[in-house]
Amino acid sequence: MIVVTGATGNVGRPLTQALAEAGEQVTAVSRHAAAMPDGVRHVAADLAEPTSLTPALDGAKALFLLLSGDLHAPEARPTDIIDLAAARGVRRVVLLSSQGVATRPLGASRVAMRAVEDALRGSGLDWAVVRPGGFASNAFAWAESVRTQATVAAPFGDVGVPVIDPADIAEVAAACLLDDRHTGGVYELTGPEVITPRQQAEVIAAVLGSPVRFHELTRDEAKATMTQFVPVELADDTLDIISAPNPAELRISPDVERVLGRAPRPFSDWVARNIAAFR
Numbered sequence: 001m002i003v004v005t006g007a008t009g010n011v012g013r014p015l016t017q018a019l020a021e022a023g024e025q026v027t028a029v030s031r032h033a034a035a036m037p038d039g040v041r042h043v044a045a046d047l048a049e050p051t052s053l054t055p056a057l058d059g060a061k062a063l064f065l066l067l068s069g070d071l072h073a074p075e076a077r078p079t080d081i082i083d084l085a086a087a088r089g090v091r092r093v094v095l096l097s098s099q100g101v102a103t104r105p106l107g108a109s110r111v112a113m114r115a116v117e118d119a120l121r122g123s124g125l126d127w128a129v130v131r132p133g134g135f136a137s138n139a140f141a142w143a144e145s146v147r148t149q150a151t152v153a154a155p156f157g158d159v160g161v162p163v164i165d166p167a168d169i170a171e172v173a174a175a176c177l178l179d180d181r182h183t184g185g186v187y188e189l190t191g192p193e194v195i196t197p198r199q200q201a202e203v204i205a206a207v208l209g210s211p212v213r214f215h216e217l218t219r220d221e222a223k224a225t226m227t228q229f230v231p232v233e234l235a236d237d238t239l240d241i242i243s244a245p246n247p248a249e250l251r252i253s254p255d256v257e258r259v260l261g262r263a264p265r266p267f268s269d270w271v272a273r274n275i276a277a278f279r
């Protein structure tokens with residue numbers, strides 16, 4: 001049995017689906033229940049209270065570990081989850097980390113995530129780490145303003161990064177969970193092309209078949225919005241990257257192709273699959 005945390009999110013949902021389709025027994029974890037693919041068990045647990053995971057972990061051979069933003073806070077103890085998994089007999093953990101751990105190691109949220117990676121490496125478990133860059137699904141933040149005002153509002157409109165489709169992250173994670181050859185792998189995951197927020201708005205307009213205006217936010221305006229959803233350290237670290245990505249953050253990583261044998265999906269694929277949110 002494989003436990004998937006964050007199972008109702010952008011990465012966890014397609015991962016749960018892919019593992020179930022591969023014939024694996026899956027236990028899906030999130031705080032709130034949601035519809036699951038046939039045969040998938042859902043267990044409600046809060047990662048901020050690691051012992052709440054115990055019923056999900058019993059009988060598990062592998063764990064996909066996705067930590068929400070608040071678990072990067074200084075008082076959080078996500079490494080307890082790794083200890084608990086080892087104590088309950090889990091043999092393999094695949095951690096969803098972040099590209100910034102390598103490219104901006106001094107950022108506060110990156111230091112916290114690096115500590116989780118280090119704990120996993122020292123745990124004696126089989127492990128693999130996926131380090132994605134910015135997600136295509138961050139564009140969900142624009143869905144309401146596209147629906148109601150035909151507008152995308154974002155900072156740094158002409159500064160791009162190679163955003164990654166969360167479905168590709170999920171496929172790579174599934175490979176790491178199922179295939180021994182990925183033990184000890186650290187995979188940096190990007191999309192196939194650098195794309196700016198203004199170009200992303202153009203892609204949404206093209207798929208919608210109607211115009212979408214681009215409105216450039218200041219850094220402070222963007223931070224005020226982001227901190228409604230993520231801790232201030234994570235907002236600052238993210239804004240540092242998207243305002244001035246360094247060469248490592250602009251590089252198109254070969255790792256999706258290396259693991260899956262195909263190129264990563266372009267942003268337009270993600271928009272086509274999720275266009276209902278923007279209509």
Ligand SMILES: NC(=O)c1ccc[n+]([C@@H]2O[C@H](COP(=O)([O-])OP(=O)(O)OC[C@H]3O[C@@H](n4cnc5c(N)ncnc54)[C@H](OP(=O)(O)O)[C@@H]3O)[C@@H](O)[C@H]2O)c1
Nearest residue numbers: 006007008009010011030031032046047067068098134135
């Ligand atoms: N967005 C980016 O550009 C980016 C880039 C690099 C790395 N990342 C990392 O990717 C992760 C986010 O992935 P995502 O977009 O798939 O997430 P998401 O769509 O925001 O979904 C979060 C999932 O985690 C669950 N969850 C949240 N807090 C929880 C808690 N305390 N206990 C148990 N479950 C909890 C949510 O369900 P409930 O709310 O019902 O619990 C949901 O299933 C984060 O770790 C982030 O650091 C993101």
